[in-house]
Amino acid sequence: MSLADGPLSAPAPAAPLKVALAMAPDVAARIFPPSRLAALGEGLELLSPEPLSSFDTPLAQALLPQVEVLLTGWGAPLLTEEVLARAPKLRFALHAAGSVKEHITDAVWDRGIQVSTAAEANSIPVAEYTLAMILLANKCVLQLASQLQDGRAAMDPEALFPGMGNFGKTVGLVGASRIGRRVIELLRPFDVTVLVADPFLSPAGAAGLGVELVELDELVAAADVVSVHAPDLPETHHLLNEARIEAMRPGATFINTARGALVDQAALARRIGRGDLYAVLDVTTPWVLDAGDPLYGHPNVVLTPHIAGSLGVELGRLASYALQEARRAAAGLPLRYPVTARELARSA
Structure with missing residues (x-):
């Protein structure tokens, strides 16, 4: 090449990836308000601020013929083969929430579309909620607060609950899932023994986590608090069956932030009705209990309306994780939180 050929030109910058939102309108308004979309980042072009519900x-x-990146959230419509045929350029489906099971189909994997999840972000508030409830349960705060509501201001807490406190207690975690492992991390500063039951956790893996690996039957019988962190799969339906619920120690607390289907709820209600088991339930079957359900108003039960996961200001963390993935895609970097078909088969 001679100088007569002219100067070398710089390579043209890559065209920005075209982005669309796919989720319920109210979800988009909460997770991706205009201020957040305005900071989408270089290499990304938002086709429309209006989400595809x-x-x-x-x-x-x-939008479908143009879109290359879908930012999905709760209420995202199903990505079927027919839909993907109308979205020939789609390469990434990045979920600003936890499970992708509600909108990802086999057609997505068949097309080689890369999928990501913000489940790591969502695990943080769930683990925080769980830690708070474990500490409160062992301190008997929930039980004592209930009694104060009845006007028993002159009570003697130690006389009522001589075993109150967290020192030396045993916490049993059902599942070394993403959330389960984060709970383990949060429990490290406390003087408690942590038992874990998980068929996919090896003894070496348990040792690395600093926990004791046991069978589920042993766990429920030994723990002062039993907390569920397993996925909702056909094989985990009623994992906490009547026999395991009956085996829980008198005075123990059962915490469920996973899914109601993992628990024989009728058996749980019967055991609670005897007065020697406590429960903190952020999830139930059905999601909203029928009027007159025995769990309502029971002094041994704390019911919360599925609040353990990301809500309020925590939604900003979900958006941040999804947008970081989109920016990595635009920069040609591998996704940080990819989901594969194999992983999805045994996850929540």
Whole structure:
């Protein structure tokens, strides 16, 4: 090449990846408000601030042929083979929430579309909620607060609960999942023994986590607090069956932030009705209990309306994780929190 050929030109910058939102409108307003979308980042172009809550609308017909990155959230419509045929350029489906099971189909894997989840972000508040409830349960705060509501201000806490406190207690975690492992980390500063039951955790893995690996039957019989962190799969339906619920220690507390289907709820209600088991339930079957359910108003039960996961200001963390993944995609970097078909088969 001679100087007569002219100077070498710089390579043209890559065209920005075209991005669309796919989720319920109210979810988009909470997770991706205009201020957050305005900071999308270089290499990304938002096709429309309006989310696709259906792939059968005129807006979807206009966006699907162009979109390369879908930012998905709760209420995202199903990515079927027919939908993907109308989105030939789609390469990434990045979920600003936990499980992707509600919108990802086999067609996504068949097309080689890369999937990511913000489940790591969502695990943080769930683990924080769990830690708080474990500490409160062992301190008998929930039980004592209930009694104060009845006007028993002159009570003697130690006389009522001589075993109150966290020192030397045993915490049993059902599942060394992403959330289960984060709970283990949060429990490290406390003087408690942590038991874990998980068929996929090896003895070496348990040793690395600093926990004792036991069978589930042993765990429920030994723990002062039993907390569930297993996925909702056909094989985990009623994992906490009547026999295991009956085996829990008198005075123990059962915590469920996973899914109601993992528990024989009728058996749990019967055991609680005897007065020697406590429960903190952030999830139930059904999601909203029927009027008159025996768990309502029971002094041994704390019911919360599925609040352990990301809500309020915590939604900003979900958005941050998804947007970071989108920026990595735009920069040609591998996703940090990818989901594979194999992993999805045994996850929540």
